[in-house]
Amino acid sequence: MASSKSFSIQCASTDRWSLSFRLLYLGRGLPSKVSIFMWRLLRRLLPFPDTLQRFGFSMPSVCPFCRRDSASLDHCLLSCASVQDVWIYFADIFALSRAVASSIRSQCHSWWLLAPARSATMFYAQLLPCLILWFLWKAYNVCLHEGTAFSPAGSIHMIKREAFLISLSHPIKKSGGNGDFLVSAGLVTGFAAPLQRTTIWVKWLHPPEGRLKLNTDAIFSDAGAAGGACVRGSRGQLIVGLCFRFEASSAMEAETLSLQLAVQWCAAFAMAPFAVEVDSLSLANLISAHDTRIPWRIEPAVSYVRSTLSLWGSSIRHIYREANHVADALATAGLGFNTSKIFILYTHCLLRLSWPYFLM
Known part of the structure; x- marks a missing residue:
């Protein structure tokens, strides 16, 4: 954020969390609303009780998912037992450890650094934690304001559906055979066909004898x-x-x-x-x-x-x-x-x- 109160991708990319902002703002396929949400999340600017307390607001803080522990950003979106069912489901697909990370930032980085660059696995390893957090945030608001019970299976279904739709609008190329599990898991509809390169010999051709x-x-x-x-x-x-x-x-x-x-x-x-x-x-x-x-x-x-x-x-x-x-x-x-x-x-x-x- 410059002194003129203007914001740009360049401002974000020079932030001390350069890896996070490079993925959120320059990553292909991530919806803009999710990108902005992740920026607010990683800066701890979402209106959770522990965040509002920094600004002098004290309010009841009970997790709407488990209704036992205090509602904090890290608890509601990461460490809550009900929320862990969602994280574990997708971690098993990518063969990630089920251990709970110390923070949301650490959890995201464990996903973002999972796969080699320019692979189908990398694309979805960068995309999925953002989608998981986005749909958990939406579920948090529904449970908090409408009083409905949280359904891990319902959130998993919506996350998979969003990833599937992104695969339709942003087809990616498969690198080797490491992306087949994405199709079998229902996250990808298919992969983009490899680019076919054709060599064309170009030269000026002579007209028939006696012609111009x-x-x-x-x-x-x-x-x-x-x-x-x-x-x-x-x-x-x-x-x-x-x-x-x-x-x-x-x-x-x-x-x-x-x-x-x-x-x-x-x-x-x-x-x-x-x-x-x-x-x-x-x-x-x-x-x-x-x-x-x-x-x-x-x-x-x-x-x-x-x-x-x-x-x-x-x-x-x-x-x-x-x-x-x-x-x-x-x-x-x-x-x-x-x-x-x-x-x-x-x-x-x-x-x-x-x-x-x-x-x-």
């Missing part, structure tokens, strides 16, 4: 907007490189204007490309799908490109940026010009671009 291919790209930044395009032959040789300067209000508009200007230049010099490639998937889909609604700012440009490509019998497709390096580099270089530029020789381009762009 047009690649375009654009850049949109605080420095302005610019476009780049290149026409290459069947052996990968550069026919022409183009740089455009224009005004645009979005990256999508910049990509569209760059494509329109490149197509207009090709039409003016009778260079009908066999194929057109862009690294904007949205633009490629917009040009290809004639039943798609076009944003009004780029409608004239999209309509022109559609009609021109249809007249040429050319196709447009999306490619990855790694296969569009030449157009991308020309667009970047275009930001350094005040007007549009045309490159018709490799040597002209090499003054602005590096060799590797032309070796792809």
Whole structure:
């Protein structure tokens, strides 16, 4: 808590109980209400009789669970014989000791330090003590204010149900075979499927013999907007490189204007490309799908490109940026010009671009 009375995660994480606050505020899956409750609990700010006594309030203090001992924070949420049934049930699932800890903080730490990092067991070993304390706190208030009897089995059921629902909203990956007992105990619905990684070889593909291919790209930044395009032959040789300067209000508009200007230049010099490639998937889909609604700012440009490509019998497709390096580099270089530029020789381009762009 800063002098300005503002609170942040950074303030909490620098507290002397750094392990507790790191788990409560940065842990994945813990509901916000439970996180705030645990902060108040570990700071002993919950309205139990022993806590209120520090502020000068004295009141009857009988545990609403066992109705024998005094109601204190540690007794009602940890050491009460009725409450111990709940702790022991979940401790047996995780093969933890049944011995009663000296305090709630020690009890939580014995759970939080139970399992190796980045495992399913660790995730639930950190989550469950928070849920247990949260539902015991709710049961304490129900018994205190409504006069009902405490049911350990009912609390266990609600804790398991909450853990099950969290497993649905935050699927976790199983590390080895150490998480199977969580499923059999009814705490987890299942585990997230392992991430499948696929390697894709990306390269610029040559057009058929005697045909041309047009690649375009654009850049949109605080420095302005610019476009780049290149026409290459069947052996990968550069026919022409183009740089455009224009005004645009979005990256999508910049990509569209760059494509329109490149197509207009090709039409003016009778260079009908066999194929057109862009690294904007949205633009490629917009040009290809004639039943798609076009944003009004780029409608004239999209309509022109559609009609021109249809007249040429050319196709447009999306490619990855790694296969569009030449157009991308020309667009970047275009930001350094005040007007549009045309490159018709490799040597002209090499003054602005590096060799590797032309070796792809």
